[in-house]
Amino acid sequence: MAISSNILSLRNTIEDTLANLSFPQDPKGLYEPIKYILGLGGKRTRPLLTLLSTQLFNSNYNDAIKTAIALEVFHNFTLMHDDIMDNAPLRRGAETVHVRWDLNTAILSGDVMLVKAYDLLAENKIDCLPDVLKVFNDVAAKVCEGQQFDIDFSGDMNVAIDDYLKMIEFKTAVLIGASFQLGAIIGGAIKEDTRNIYEFGKNIGIAFQLQDDVLDVYGSPEKVGKQVGGDIIESKMTFLFLKALDLSDKTKKTRLTELFTAKEIDEDKKVVEVLSIYNDIGILKSCNEKINMYYNKAFEYMDRISVSKESKSEIIDFVYSLKIRDM
Amino acid sequence: MAISSNILSLRNTIEDTLANLSFPQDPKGLYEPIKYILGLGGKRTRPLLTLLSTQLFNSNYNDAIKTAIALEVFHNFTLMHDDIMDNAPLRRGAETVHVRWDLNTAILSGDVMLVKAYDLLAENKIDCLPDVLKVFNDVAAKVCEGQQFDIDFSGDMNVAIDDYLKMIEFKTAVLIGASFQLGAIIGGAIKEDTRNIYEFGKNIGIAFQLQDDVLDVYGSPEKVGKQVGGDIIESKMTFLFLKALDLSDKTKKTRLTELFTAKEIDEDKKVVEVLSIYNDIGILKSCNEKINMYYNKAFEYMDRISVSKESKSEIIDFVYSLKIRDM
Numbered sequence: 001m002a003i004s005s006n007i008l009s010l011r012n013t014i015e016d017t018l019a020n021l022s023f024p025q026d027p028k029g030l031y032e033p034i035k036y037i038l039g040l041g042g043k044r045t046r047p048l049l050t051l052l053s054t055q056l057f058n059s060n061y062n063d064a065i066k067t068a069i070a071l072e073v074f075h076n077f078t079l080m081h082d083d084i085m086d087n088a089p090l091r092r093g094a095e096t097v098h099v100r101w102d103l104n105t106a107i108l109s110g111d112v113m114l115v116k117a118y119d120l121l122a123e124n125k126i127d128c129l130p131d132v133l134k135v136f137n138d139v140a141a142k143v144c145e146g147q148q149f150d151i152d153f154s155g156d157m158n159v160a161i162d163d164y165l166k167m168i169e170f171k172t173a174v175l176i177g178a179s180f181q182l183g184a185i186i187g188g189a190i191k192e193d194t195r196n197i198y199e200f201g202k203n204i205g206i207a208f209q210l211q212d213d214v215l216d217v218y219g220s221p222e223k224v225g226k227q228v229g230g231d232i233i234e235s236k237m238t239f240l241f242l243k244a245l246d247l248s249d250k251t252k253k254t255r256l257t258e259l260f261t262a263k264e265i266d267e268d269k270k271v272v273e274v275l276s277i278y279n280d281i282g283i284l285k286s287c288n289e290k291i292n293m294y295y296n297k298a299f300e301y302m303d304r305i306s307v308s309k310e311s312k313s314e315i316i317d318f319v320y321s322l323k324i325r326d327m
Numbered sequence: 328m329a330i331s332s333n334i335l336s337l338r339n340t341i342e343d344t345l346a347n348l349s350f351p352q353d354p355k356g357l358y359e360p361i362k363y364i365l366g367l368g369g370k371r372t373r374p375l376l377t378l379l380s381t382q383l384f385n386s387n388y389n390d391a392i393k394t395a396i397a398l399e400v401f402h403n404f405t406l407m408h409d410d411i412m413d414n415a416p417l418r419r420g421a422e423t424v425h426v427r428w429d430l431n432t433a434i435l436s437g438d439v440m441l442v443k444a445y446d447l448l449a450e451n452k453i454d455c456l457p458d459v460l461k462v463f464n465d466v467a468a469k470v471c472e473g474q475q476f477d478i479d480f481s482g483d484m485n486v487a488i489d490d491y492l493k494m495i496e497f498k499t500a501v502l503i504g505a506s507f508q509l510g511a512i513i514g515g516a517i518k519e520d521t522r523n524i525y526e527f528g529k530n531i532g533i534a535f536q537l538q539d540d541v542l543d544v545y546g547s548p549e550k551v552g553k554q555v556g557g558d559i560i561e562s563k564m565t566f567l568f569l570k571a572l573d574l575s576d577k578t579k580k581t582r583l584t585e586l587f588t589a590k591e592i593d594e595d596k597k598v599v600e601v602l603s604i605y606n607d608i609g610i611l612k613s614c615n616e617k618i619n620m621y622y623n624k625a626f627e628y629m630d631r632i633s634v635s636k637e638s639k640s641e642i643i644d645f646v647y648s649l650k651i652r653d654m
Contacts (some may be wrong), residue, residue: 030475081438085431104412104478111408112471114438115464118445122460126453133449137442144439148357207346211495 003321010051010061011237014044017069021116031108034116034203037076040092046071046179052195053183056307062187062310063125070120071179074136077113078143080106085151113142121157124186135198137176146171153237157257161242161325165206168239173205196301203298204319210291212240213263217275218284229271239290240283242316247281330648331641337378337388341371343471344396348443360424360436361443364403365418368484370484372649373398373506379642380510380524383634391513394459397447398506401463405438405470407433412478440468451513457511462525466505480564484584486571492612493568500532523628530625531646538599540565544590544602556598565608566617574608 018038018064023031047068048164054064082088084106091098100107124132126149149167153159181198189197216231217240241260243274245253256277300310350358374395381391409415410423412432414444419424423574425433451459476494482487508525516524544560558565568587571632583604586597605611629639 004535024472027472027475027479029479030472081434084434102347107408108471108475108478111438111441112468115467115471118460119464119468120459122464126457129456130449130453133445137446137449140442141446144435144442145351145354145357148354148435151435152354215401316484 011049014047017065030109033101033105034113037080040094046075049179050183053180054187056186064183066120067182068121070117072112077110080110096179099237128185133182137175142170142174164242168209169206172209173202176205193305196304199301200298203294207291207294210239213240214287229255232271232274233267243286244278244283252277275277341374344392357436360432361440364407365583367421373402376506377510380507381514384511384514384516391510393447393450394509397444400440401444404437417605431488455512462505462508466501469497469501494534495536499536500529508509509619522630523631524525527625530621534618534621537566539616540567552631559601560594560599570613571605579604
């Protein structure tokens with residue numbers, strides 16, 4: 001699907017504003033990593049969602065630009081700190097900050113990015129500032145909680161599916177919801193619409209994340225952009241795996257657990273055997289049902305928003321064009 | 328000096344509010360370390376300064392309590408992350424968070440503390456919220472910058488004295504200034520007074536930090552609360568050392584540098600010899616002159632504040648009663 005000229009123009013605005021973000025000259029060790037991570041690219045999805053959401057309610061999106069950028073800065077702050085916690089060597093194909101510089105730099109530069117995000121939010125007009133802060137604070141805390149749940153769940157085969165869904169909701173989806181919601185608040189939407197668009201974004205965010213889990217196993221290598229079955233090889237707790245455990249009989253459950261805890265195992269054989277169990281129990285169908293449930297829920301909330309169908313079409317088209325790997 | 332009943336009562340209010348801060352039940356791994364570090368005690372100096380400052384301009388300090396607590400939460404966030412960077416095993420005699428839990432916990436719990444600080448600030452009334460955020464954001468970024476300068480300067484004998492003074496200003500003193508300033512803003516002080524009390528606090532903060540450097544070398548062991556000469560043993564860059572280098576002739580300068588870079592050296596002999604050079608060049612006098620300069624500057628700003636002398640006396644008395652180790 002072709003990207004609309006409006007979206008291309010919003011992206012340019014976002015890139016220009018990011019490139020012109022001013023940071024003190026010194027200390028270099030604090031501010032260079034920030035420029036570095038913000039310069040690694042990405043699709044700038046969150047700020048784009050904010051501006052599209054403002055446009056849905058108000059033709060003038062200028063008032064929302066600083067907040068849109070705050071969301072991108074916040075998102076990159078979480079990436080900088082998450083990369084430490086995940087021991088990740090690469091981010092968007094480039095060295096992560098804690099590798100290129102060091103641990104202390106990645107901690108401290110991340111901290112000051114979070115302050116910078118608030119600094120950008122504080123530029124909002126007085127009439128929406130309290131609401132903006134309330135939404136942002138709530139979501140920022142949830143994102144940290146989601147990361148903590150993710151750490152807690154690592155390697156735990158007994159995670160309840162609902163807890164897993166809550167984890168991805170907090171870690172990923174609420175920030176998508178808030179990106180829309182903040183744009184709506186700044187655009188002057190009525191309270192109900194700001195809540196509806198939050199729920200729209202949140203449910204889309206969960207659907208995307210589940211789709212990502214599915215693509216990792218069932219996507220074509222070109223689409224996945226990394227080795228198919230990577231999550232299986234790493235014994236990652238995903239919706240697929242937890243749902244598979246749930247749907248398996250005792251024999252299959254035991255075997256799945258063995259495969260995911262085996263210390264020495266041939267990677268290819270592991271993928272093939274897990275995949276065969278997944279296929280036997282029809283995991284793809286279960287997943288797609290769940291994903292569609294979230295999509296449907298999202299669009300129910302979108303339906304409730306009190307603007308014309310035509311003006312909603314750009315956001316809806318854009319959301320369909322997105323895949324989680326772009327976020 | 329006896330602490331006034333007003334101060335005792337403000338401290339109780341602070342302790343009660345801190346103890347009643349509400350955090351989600353889960354994830355425990357995220358919120359227990361926050362309750363832990365906030366429960367380690369401390370004199371709660373920053374929130375106390377905020378409340379005293381509000382009282383200076385307004386008999387009702389209730390509106391300032393949340394902001395006072397935000398400053399304490401922020402301060403403890405910086406301690407949690409600094410302890411990682413400094414590899415510190417102990418904080419107030421108890422295990423640091425990254426030791427008692429782990430690195431990831433200390434990073435993530437710290438992050439959510441910073442969010443919590445903003446959450447408390449956001450409860451300010453709309454008429455002072457933008458000013459409160461502006462002051463806080465500016466100071467929070469400076470505190471991070473100060474920590475980065477401190478890391479950058481570690482082991483660097485060529486640090487200019489002015490750069491060192493800027494480092495302690497940013498790392499420690501501006502938060503003391505902001506603690507006063509935020510209280511004044513919330514208390515409804517005129518703009519000029521809010522700036523004057525910030526400068527008062529900032530200059531007091533620098534004086535305290537310099538006094539701390541001096542006490543480490545010239546204090547009695549009971550007063551210092553740790554081994555006298557600890558900074559010398561650790562070859563820490565302090566105002567004393569940098570000023571001593573500045574005042575030394577070539578021979579003494581070379582010897583000081585040798586003593587501070589020697590890999591294997593008897594600790595006691597090192598302290599004795601450095602102390603002898605310090606005494607030869609009269610470092611104590613130089614330091615006291617500098618400290619008095621900052622005290623005098625601070626009280627010049629206090630003089631300019633447009634309230635009666637009598638109402639200023641409680642803050643002045645309290646500040647005299649403080650030593651940096653209490654902060």
